[in-house]
Amino acid sequence: MTTLSTFVTSLDEAKRAVDSGATALILDHPCLSLRHTANDDLTLETFINNICPAIQSQYPTIPLSWNADILFHDADLEILKTVLTHINTLKIPSIRIQDAGVIPLIQTISPDLSIHFASEMGNNNWVSIQAFEALGVRQQTLTNEVPISDIKVMQTKTNAALEIQVQGPILIQYSRRHLLKGAFPKLKTTPTRVESEDTDLPNRRFMFQETAHGHLMYGHFHRCLIPAIAQLKDLNLASWLVDCRGESDTYTRTALQTYSDALLDKPAPSDPPIDILKKESRRSQKLGFFLANMTDKDWRDQSPVRNIDAPVLAMIIDTIKGKCIIGECMEPIDQNTKATLTTPENKVHHLELDDIRDLNNQAITRAEIGDLIRLPWQKGCTPKSILTKT
Template sequence: MSLPRLVTYAGSVDQVQQALAHGADHLIVEDPRLGIRSWLGEPRRDHDFSDLQGLMAAARFQRPELRLSLNCDALYGDGDEALLTAALRAARDGGCDAVRFQDPGLMQLLRQVAPELQAELATEMAGACIASVAVYAAEGFAYQCLSNDWPQADLQQLRAALPQLQCEILVHGPVLIQYSARRQLSAHGQWNGSLGGDSAALPATPWHTVVVDGRPYPFADNYHGNLMYNTFDRSLYPHLDLLQDLQLSGWLIDGRGQSPEYLQRALSAFAAARQGGQGSANPDTWAALQASAPRRFKPGFFLANNTDRCFEDCAEDNESLHVFGEVIDVIRDGPVTIQMYADLPQDPQQRQGLYLATPEGRRCAVEWPALRNLSGNAISAASAGDILQMPWSKGCIPGSKVLSDSQF
């Protein structure tokens, strides 16, 4: 069994040296004109990629066997063909092995300009469907960085269905949840925070904190459009046994915009784990990873995508139960938001007969006297179609149902 490559991004010679010194063996080189998160200098519109070729040469000189890719993850229009053509030629002449696209339609341009280069597809916010992965593979994308929506069990099914496909997933780093080529100009130029990097690593374009229902989301507006990260970073370090079982081609570690320690510690940790085999997670290493991060770590959907679980899948087991509503949002230590499908009983004794059941079948307590509407005002009644909120209780997750064992 071959070991997965450690994959990361680099946009400067210093970043190349840092990545290679800490175990990376697949570098994705970046340029601000091509990557939506390349925090390097001022915007440029010219087609001179000599600096990028110098970066490729520096990487290849230090590690001749290195896999080298060019990142082109922005959304492009027909007017960008000249820029992309120049970039693809630079990648070809600079010794790249592959070009990484978010837009699969760019395969046609790659075949015209630099057919000797491999195509890597990295649709970060695409679905988690074996059929769509197979379609892209048939179109020539033999190497795919899969979205963060894939649970580990589904990844196992994908590996069994498409054993020849080279697969990569994000194992450590921020999670992109929104990207649009449209700009949010009202926020432009009002940067009020960083993503954890020092002043020398500040983004070339402003980042903001957008708070939604008490959750802070990093949000950026730049000349590529606007993008948003999740409130947490993803790390699969505590779940190395499940990760190693997948026998992936690449483990992606994304340290763009973060402190040098963030990337260095992550690369070193996963490099050691890759060599150590099953059960090689180290508690001290995990503590160091957490200490270097500006946000908390979660595995995300890797363990279980509960939004794909459906109460109705167990309809036969639950046919005697009556559904009064569904949890549509949960904020830890904050409100639980419920959409009602039926009128909430007025009788207190009947109301106490209601409970929450998670998609896995766990039951959660309900504090029915403490109900509020979306404006935060206390309410005593709710009808079918209403949206209400109640206090958070441990174990409650989106998709949980408000149930009763009997019809009132």
């Protein structure tokens, strides 16, 4: 059964989440949560002593996990150890991490704790999924750049319990530096959230956020898998993650209810939820890379050098019109080698290299890597043309 997970910081947020259909809660305290939106004055003591027990008491059957998804430095490890002690005491069954480096440490201190690995970026293939599974990770949250076809392969090749983010802002950059600080000398206080627009890519509003842990940048749209709900359900994943941190009450309730209804096979609501989510967040709601990831495939480098698979024999570095061309050898070249000369304008000449000379105009039968060679003039040839093996 697929769980519907979301982040909570208070009992009220937990009630709202469960009322809206969440079936698993991620406890999100600022001390180790990268993207938290809670007030910084929420102490760990209050969270541990009051909020967590209240949520556990109210929802004894809802699975809980503790969010600890920062990248750690040695100085942060003491806080992690403190949190692990509290997690053990509270009997919270799982912890969510981004930093794989703390896996063995957690296993040493809390051997029964279930580890959920949510790397945000960089866990994109079935071999790495398998490797983390072998390390004892119980659940893995896939990066948002993994398309459905790859998820199916991962499910075939591994036994890992997989989660994907189905709704909400997507993190596209994590810096340890605080970049907003000092950027607004005219403001009395530095904002913790700012909308941004790349002047080279106008009309796309990215969100910047700063927490104690650093600077975060979110995509200009929200990931929203509602339009692909049938394909999503077919994947039969272990968990769907709805991330509503920083979003409105209406957004949160609408998002959770919609995905919950889908999991329970309830009919779609009359008010299109995507319109509500779009209005509330002022962000378009998109599938992102869920159905396909054509990154780099729809990019055409105009240079023919990039698009030729044959071994490059020489790069042309000088041409003297009507007289000769000069090349630098990238591979050894023997006399009479059959070669193809391709110009930057993609004009192609087929040659047999029967006349190779050094720069002193002496005929040679072989040139080595790095040698400069002189070849007979070829019409249309300019520097940056390439000579490849035919």
